[in-house]
Amino acid sequence: NAGVTQTPKFRILKIGQSMTLQCTQDMNHNYMYWYRQDPGMGLKLIYYSVGAGITDKGEVPNGYNVSRSTTEDFPLRLELAAPSQTSVYFCASSYLAGVQETQYFGPGTRLLVL
């Protein structure tokens, strides 16, 4: 049981380039999330999904897109990279145990846009 995996671990992009951050979970969780974390700050929600085929915007969605074609995968797409998108990106998944939810986070992708 690998949990939540993310690739790549680190990437340098030039301004205007595009890339996809991959996220996969093997826990059969319905809910999945993408967060970004800037240095010294807490995490901010970019997009989330409550199940395959269903996605919605979080707090900071501009400049990103997501898709959820399967339960396991939730890729995050950056179309035109900007320096403001330099950050660490975390993917998470969760389930409901009774009325309480616990989120499981991946190891993160460190992105540098120059």
Place this chain on the structure above:
Amino acid sequence: LAKTTQPISMDSYEGQEVNITCSHNNIATNDYITWYQQFPSQGPRFIIQGYKTKVTNEVASLFIPADRKSSTLSLPRVSLSDTAVYYCLVQLSGGYNKLIFGAGTRLAVHP
């Protein structure tokens, strides 16, 4: 969701008990309190969760007074490996949650 307030940083020494208090004055009836831990270069990790009174697991204890406007995470006998950022969050029960992370509390454990 209720906003949380917690100290920016704390220092402790190995073997001591550490208590981190979080304020959530506007917590709603259906909200519960969750704490996450984050080590450098890693994603946050769930520590403990509770609604009222006291919850204990193998890692920590969570104390929640009757008015639920604050909560205290207690880490017994900390070690150097407990050096991390600790986040207090308020979550809505019964559904998925768009977690709101503040800056957290940076705990430094010294030898």
